Amino acid sequence: MAAKEAREAVGEYKAGWHDPENATIRFDFGLSEQVVRDISALKNEPDWMTEIRVKAFHHFENRPMPTWGNMSMLEEIDFDSICYYLRSSDATEKDWEDVPENIRDTFDKLGIPEAEQKWLSGVTAQYESEAVYHSIREDLEQQGVIFLDMDSGLKEYPELVKKWFCSVVPYQDNKFSALNTAVWSGGSFIYVPKGVHVEMPVQAYFRINAKNMGQFERTLIIADEGSSIHYVEGCTAPTYSTDSLHSAVVELIALPGAHIRYSTVQNWSANVYNLVTKRGIAHENAKIEWVDGNIGSKLTMKYPAVILKGEGSHAEVISVAYSGKGQHQDAGAKIHHLASNTTSKILSKSISKDGGRGSYRGMVSVSPKAENCKLNVVCDALILDDGSRSDTYPTMEVANPSARCEHEASVSKVSDEQLFYLMSRGHSEEEALAMIVNGFFEPFTRELPMEYAVELNKLMALEMEGSIG
Amino acid sequence: MDAASLYKSLDEPDRADHLWRYTPWKRVHPSGDLNDIPIAASPKLTLSCLDDSVALVGISVEEGVVGAEVLPESDEVTASFIRAAAKESIYALRVENNFIANSPIILDIDTGDSNCAIHLTLDIGRNCEFELITQISGAAPWTGFLRTGRIGDGSILNDVVIGHTDSGILLRVDSIAIGRDAQVKAGTVSSGSERTKADLRYKMGETGGHLNVLGSILSAKDMHLDHHIEIHHDAPETFSRLDWHSACGGKSRTVGTGMLRVAKGARGADAGQLFHNLLLSEKAEADSIPELEVSEHDVVGCGHGTANGPVDEDQMFYLESRGFDTGEAKDALIAAFLNSTLVEMGSDALHNWLAEHLQDELEDLKS
Numbered sequence: 080m081a082a083k084e085a086r087e088a089v090g091e092y093k094a095g096w097h098d099p100e101n102a103t104i105r106f107d108f109g110l111s112e113q114v115v116r117d118i119s120a121l122k123n124e125p126d127w128m129t130e131i132r133v134k135a136f137h138h139f140e141n142r143p144m145p146t147w148g149n150m151s152m153l154e155e156i157d158f159d160s161i162c163y164y165l166r167s168s169d170a171t172e173k174d175w176e177d178v179p180e181n182i183r184d185t186f187d188k189l190g191i192p193e194a195e196q197k198w199l200s201g202v203t204a205q206y207e208s209e210a211v212y213h214s215i216r217e218d219l220e221q222q223g224v225i226f227l228d229m230d231s232g233l234k235e236y237p238e239l240v241k242k243w244f245c246s247v248v249p250y251q252d253n254k255f256s257a258l259n260t261a262v263w264s265g266g267s268f269i270y271v272p273k274g275v276h277v278e279m280p281v282q283a284y285f286r287i288n289a290k291n292m293g294q295f296e297r298t299l300i301i302a303d304e305g306s307s308i309h310y311v312e313g314c315t316a317p318t319y320s321t322d323s324l325h326s327a328v329v330e331l332i333a334l335p336g337a338h339i340r341y342s343t344v345q346n347w348s349a350n351v352y353n354l355v356t357k358r359g360i361a362h363e364n365a366k367i368e369w370v371d372g373n374i375g376s377k378l379t380m381k382y383p384a385v386i387l388k389g390e391g392s393h394a395e396v397i398s399v400a401y402s403g404k405g406q407h408q409d410a411g412a413k414i415h416h417l418a419s420n421t422t423s424k425i426l427s428k429s430i431s432k433d434g435g436r437g438s439y440r441g442m443v444s445v446s447p448k449a450e451n452c453k454l455n456v457v458c459d460a461l462i463l464d465d466g467s468r469s470d471t472y473p474t475m476e477v478a479n480p481s482a483r484c485e486h487e488a489s490v491s492k493v494s495d496e497q498l499f500y501l502m503s504r505g506h507s508e509e510e511a512l513a514m515i516v517n518g519f520f521e522p523f524t525r526e527l528p529m530e531y532a533v534e535l536n537k538l539m540a541l542e543m544e545g546s547i548g
Numbered sequence: 549m550d551a552a553s554l555y556k557s558l559d560e561p562d563r564a565d566h567l568w569r570y571t572p573w574k575r576v577h578p579s580g581d582l583n584d585i586p587i588a589a590s591p592k593l594t595l596s597c598l599d600d601s602v603a604l605v606g607i608s609v610e611e612g613v614v615g616a617e618v619l620p621e622s623d624e625v626t627a628s629f630i631r632a633a634a635k636e637s638i639y640a641l642r643v644e645n646n647f648i649a650n651s652p653i654i655l656d657i658d659t660g661d662s663n664c665a666i667h668l669t670l671d672i673g674r675n676c677e678f679e680l681i682t683q684i685s686g687a688a689p690w691t692g693f694l695r696t697g698r699i700g701d702g703s704i705l706n707d708v709v710i711g712h713t714d715s716g717i718l719l720r721v722d723s724i725a726i727g728r729d730a731q732v733k734a735g736t737v738s739s740g741s742e743r744t745k746a747d748l749r750y751k752m753g754e755t756g757g758h759l760n761v762l763g764s765i766l767s768a769k770d771m772h773l774d775h776h777i778e779i780h781h782d783a784p785e786t787f788s789r790l791d792w793h794s795a796c797g798g799k800s801r802t803v804g805t806g807m808l809r810v811a812k813g814a815r816g817a818d819a820g821q822l823f824h825n826l827l828l829s830e831k832a833e834a835d836s837i838p839e840l841e842v843s844e845h846d847v848v849g850c851g852h853g854t855a856n857g858p859v860d861e862d863q864m865f866y867l868e869s870r871g872f873d874t875g876e877a878k879d880a881l882i883a884a885f886l887n888s889t890l891v892e893m894g895s896d897a898l899h900n901w902l903a904e905h906l907q908d909e910l911e912d913l914k915s
Contacts, residue, residue, distance in 0.1 A: 146564045447831070462845035466812065471840040472566070477856040480827035489851035490842040 104166040108291065109159045112136055115261045118164050122230055122264075125237055128244075135250035135260035142254045145380075148440075149407050152378045156352055161293040161324050163262045165207040178204075178212045199311075201226045201281040205296060207289060208264040219277060225270040226281055229297050232268025239270060243299055247330035247358050247386075255380075256356040259295045259328040266296030266327065271306040271337070280309040280342070280528055287315075287323050287351065298329040302337035302365075309340040311528060314347055315375075322377065324352045331359030333367050335389060340368040344531055347375040349405055355381040358413075363389030370526045371398040373408045382440060384413035387421035387449075394423040399523040402435030402467070411440035411472075412456075416482070419450040426522055427458040431467035438470040445482040452479065458488035461519060463512075551631035552585055558625050566837050567623060567747065570803040571774040576719050576745040578633075578663050578690035585629065588665035588692060590637035592658040598681075598897060599651035606647040607678075609655070613640040615669020616696040621780050622723040622749045630692035630721055634665035641680075645673035645700070652679040652706075652898045657693070659686030659713060670697030670724065672705065679706040679894045681901065685740070689716040694723075701727040701754070706894035708735035710905065711744060720746040726786075728754035735893035737902060738773050739766045739909040749778040752786035752814075762889045763792035764902075766909045767800035767832070774803040781810045781817040790821035793889045795882055796832035805837040808852065810844050818848035825856040826885050883910060 104121070106114060115136045119129040144153050167179070176183075201215035203226075210228030219226070225236065233240045250260035267283050287294050302308055314325070325347060333339045339359065347353055353376040359367040369383035385394035400408035414423040429437035439458045460469035471488045493515055501511035517524070517536050524532040549557070560582060561568040578586055595609050615638065618627040641655065657666065664686070684693060691713060699705055711718050718741040726732055738744055750759055759779065767773045779788045794802040804823045825834035838852035859881050867877035890902050 146562055447833075460842070462842060462847075464845055466843075467845060468841070468843045470842070471852065472837070473839070473854075474566075474835070474837045475854050475856065476833070476835045477825065477827065478833040480830060480832060480858045482827075482856060483858075484854070484856040486836075486838070486855075487851065487853040488838075488840060489849060490840055490847070491849050492845050492847065 104164070106162055106164040108162055110136070110161070110163055110262070114163055118262055118264065121164075124233065127241060128233065131245065131250065132261050135257045138251055139254060139257035139261055142257060144254060148380055148409050149378055152407060156322070156324065160291055160321070162289065162291055163293050163295070164264060165289055165292060166209050167206050167211065167288070173214055199282050200277050200279040203228055203267050203283040205265045205283065205285045207287065207292060207294065210265050215281070222275050223272040224275060224277060225268065227268045229266040229268045229299065230264070232299070236268070236270070239301070240268065240299065243301055243330065243332055247332065247360050248328050248356050253356060255326045255354045256328050259297060259326050259356070262293070263295045263297035263328070266298040267300070267310070268298075269300040269308065269310065271302045271308050273303045274305045276306065277308040280311045282311045282313070285312065285314045287325065291321050291323060293324045293326070296327045298327065300330070300339055300341070301332045302334060302339050304334045305336040307338040309342065311342045311531065314345050320350070322350050322352060325355070327355045329355070329357040331367055333359060333361045333365035335363040335365060337362075338366045340370065342370040342527055342531070344372045344527070345375060345379065349375065349377050351376045353379040353381065357381065358384040358386065360386045360388050361392035361394060364391040365389060366393045368395040369398070369412070370523065371396065371410070372523060373398070373400040373410050376408070377405065378407045378409065380409045382411045382413050384415070385423065386415045386417060387423065388417050390418045391420050392418065393421065396425045396427075397523050397526055398427050399520050400429040400437050402429065402431045402437040404433040404435060407436045407438070409438040409440060411438075413442040414454065416443075416445045416449045416452040416454065419448070419452070421449060421452050423454045425456040428520060428523065429460045429469060430463060430516060430519065431460070431469050432463040434466045436468040436470070438472065439488070440472045442474045443484065444476040445479050445484065447478040449479050450481050452482045454482070454484050456486040459519070460490040461516070462490065462492055551628045551635070554624065555585065555628040555632055556583070558628070561625050566805050566839065567776050570835055571745050571772065573625060576717055576743060578717070585632045586663055587636060588633045588663040588690070589660055591660060591664050591666050591686070593639060594656040594658070596654050596656070597649065597651050598654060598901060602649065602651050604653070606644040607649070607653060608642050610640045610642055612638055613669070614638060615640045615667065615671065616698060618696055619723045619725060619749065619751050621751055621778065622721065623747050626719060626721050626747055627694060627723060630665055630694040630719065631667055633692050634667040634694065637666045639666065640669040640671050643672040643676050643678070645675060647673065647676040647678060649678035652681050652894065652901065655680060655682045657682065657684045659684065659688035659691045661687040663690045664688040665692035667694045667696070670695060670699065672698065672700045672703055674700040674702055674727075676700060676703040676705065679898050680708070681898065682709045683712055684710070684718065685712045687714045687716070691716065691718050693718065693720045695721070696723045698725040699727050699730045699732050702729045703727065704731045706733045706735070706898060708737065708893050708898065708902070710737040710902065711740050712905065713740040715742050717741060718744045718746070720744070720748070722748040722750070724749070725751045725753055726757040726759055729756035731758045733760045733762060733893055735762045735764070735889075736775065737764050737890070737906065738775070739906060742771055744773045744775070746775045748775065749780070750788075751780045751782060752788060753780075753782045755783050755785050757783065757786045759788040760892065761788070761790040762893050763794070763804070764886045764889045765792070765794040765802055766886060766906065767794065767796045767802045768909070769798040769800060771798070771800040773800070776805045778807040778809065779819065781808070781814040781819055784814055785816040786814060787818045788820070791889050791892070792823045793826070793886055794824070794834055795826040795828060795886055796834050797828040799829075799831040801833045801835070803835045805839070806852065807839045807841070808850060810842045810847060810850055812843040814844045815846045816848055817844060817850065819850045821852040823854040824885070825854070826882065827856065827858055828882065879910070
């Protein structure tokens with residue numbers, strides 16, 4: 080895809096505009112126990128949820144910042160200058176026409192309703208702290224599939240939420256999972272009944288519009304025995320001179336024989352801290368796949384994880400990261416083999432350009448009782464210019480002698496031979512570079528729904544523009 | 549600031565740092581009281597040549613000579629601690645320019661039977677060509693071994709350190725600069741101590757340096773052997789390879805952490821690291837963290853890999869089908885696994901010497 084064509088298709092960071100803020104409820108900046116209690120009261124939550132929020136808040140307060148990763152960027156986060164709750168619409172609408180006009184315009188520009196009509200089983204659109212639109216295909220509803228925003232899920236299925244909430248990612252897991260648990264709002268709640276296969280993907284789209292906003296969605300997906308679902312999420316935000324914070328928690332539970340695929344194309348603007356905890360538990364013969372693309376944000380710290388708890392379960396993580404000017408994509412994967420005959424595969428690809436920094440940080444472990452496990456990790460990185468940087472920090476802990484574990488990583492530049500080959504066939508150097516980069520990311524894009532893959536290719540071509548000369 | 553004051557001014561190492569993740573400082577400190585810096589005894593050093601008939605001219609060990617400083621790339625806690633503990637035990641291995649030896653030189657370090665520390669400086673001149681085996685033996689409960697120094701421009705050195713102590717803790721720190729166009733093979737054979745923490749760092753600060761770091765690690769019984777290897781490519785056209793083989797039997801644990809750091813400006817750097825772990829028993833464990841930090845885009849290539857697994861069944865079948873019994877076949881494969889790095893460490897003479905000295909340890913692996 081030529082850069083010119085890409086620009087025509089997507090423009091400059093195409094999601095960087097912002098609408099006038101029309102908040103119906105906006106909390107003051109800063110975080111306190113009272114803010115946490117107020118969020119819970121506003122949502123009229125059960126006592127157990129309020130209690131867990133308050134405990135998580137205290138844990139967040141007492142827990143120090145991580146002493147690894149990009150500590151200088153982390154220390155720039157001013158938690159007192161962030162708004163922890165902002166509601167722009169009074170309700171979650173089921174009819175697109177009922178969504179407030181300014182918000183509807185935003186999602187129209189992002190192409191959400193169009194995508195829903197064409198190729199989705201259901202959609203949730205979240206604007207600031209709350210879902211503003213939600214729909215699911217009738218036939219799925221009739222089969223018992225629950226697809227709600229998380230707040231509605233808590234109201235309508237409190238026992239189900241109570242059973243699984245924090246079961247995969249406890250609030251004590253890390254500082255940002257504690258923050259999310261304290262102030263979470265929005266996100267998706269999905270339950271797929273036994274044996275039901277949701278053929279078309281469901282999608283959630285997250286948009287931060289306001290300045291200095293914190294978005295803390297919480298997503299919980301439970302796939303019951305023998306079921307399957309593909310969940311796709313996209314994220315954008317306006318470009319401001321001050322920073323916003325996105326700190327989500329995603330918990331996946333794949334019960335025996337179930338299959339969950341969770342795809343993300345993260346394209347936050349370069350002023351957003353994206354500090355996310357994503358983890359799934361796979362029971363017997365279940366399969367969990369994370370397909371994770373990180374294009375935007377200022378600092379991303381995200382390591383999708385799978386705990387292979389049941390015998391014969393399988394995990395895959397395919398991730399790509401693009402780090403441009405001022406960006407640090409600190410991404411990776413974690414897989415823990417707790418049961419026998421479990422298998423996993425991690426493929427990570429990153430590109431650093433214009434002084435950006437890409438890091439792969441991973442952990443794979445095999446417990447002493449897990450017999451005959453197989454795991455494979457491959458990390459490839461391209462550094463496109465002077466001043467950019469690539470790091471790889473993999474950890475492998477193997478405590479069972481029957482395990483077969485492989486890890487390989489490489490860091491390189493774009494091959495002169497490949498460039499020459501393409502240029503000798505009439506492509507400009509810029510086009511040739513864009514083609515090579517898209518080819519480098521191809522193992523990721525081929526796993527995405529077609530519309531996302533096309534969009535990603537356009538975005539990458541745009542990022543490559545001006546990289547020659 | 550002297551070494552003891554520097555050590556006391558430092559914070560206890562953070563276990564979030566991979567260097568300390570598996571073997572916290574307290575576990576390799578001689579007393580466990582982190583404020584305590586014992587003045588350790590001096591070991592007995594003997595320099596000889598494997599070929600008795602060769603006279604040692606141009607190479608010597610001098611006592612009490614203040615040697616090279618620790619490179620800034622090295623860990624301050626361990627280096628300052630050993631320097632403080634070894635303040636009565638400072639030696640320099642001096643090698644004159646153009647020194648050539650056709651037979652390996654052996655530096656024996658006998659630790660005795662009480663806590664022991666040594667700071668040895670390698671002062672190796674230009675265009676030397678020789679093999680050095682440094683053997684640490686004895687029954688000290690704790691041994692601190694710090695090597696600092698520089699391999700001179702254009703020198704060709706096969707440098708093998710073999711940890712051969714009866715038991716106890718070995719804390720080893722290498723902080724070595726590789727000179728312009730020098731070609732170095734740095735081998736580590738670790739087999740003896742109950743607990744080893746080794747932090748080996750090499751600085752490729754001058755153009756054309758060529759470094760092969762090789763490890764052959766045998767852990768058995770309750771051993772805990774933790775090796776961290778860092779290679780810093782700071783100059784253009786530098787080359788490094790790390791190939792680390794660990795065989796773990798009994799209830800032992802081996803840890804291999806590596807860091808390849810390619811600085812901005814190190815154009816044409818070519819760096820790779822490989823960790824192979826062979827797990828031989830149900831309770832053995834092997835951990836690997838091979839890390840890369842690359843800040844220069846114009847590199848030949850930088851990569852790493854790790855592989856863990858049991859003894860290969862196909863290879864076992866092949867040997868058994870040719871008359872080996874199961875035990876013999878397994879022993880042969882373990883020996884071959886460890887030998888694949890041993891054989892790269894130097895000449896046939898050096899390799900034969902190592903193989904002969906490792907027979908007992910190979911027997912221990914079967915337990």
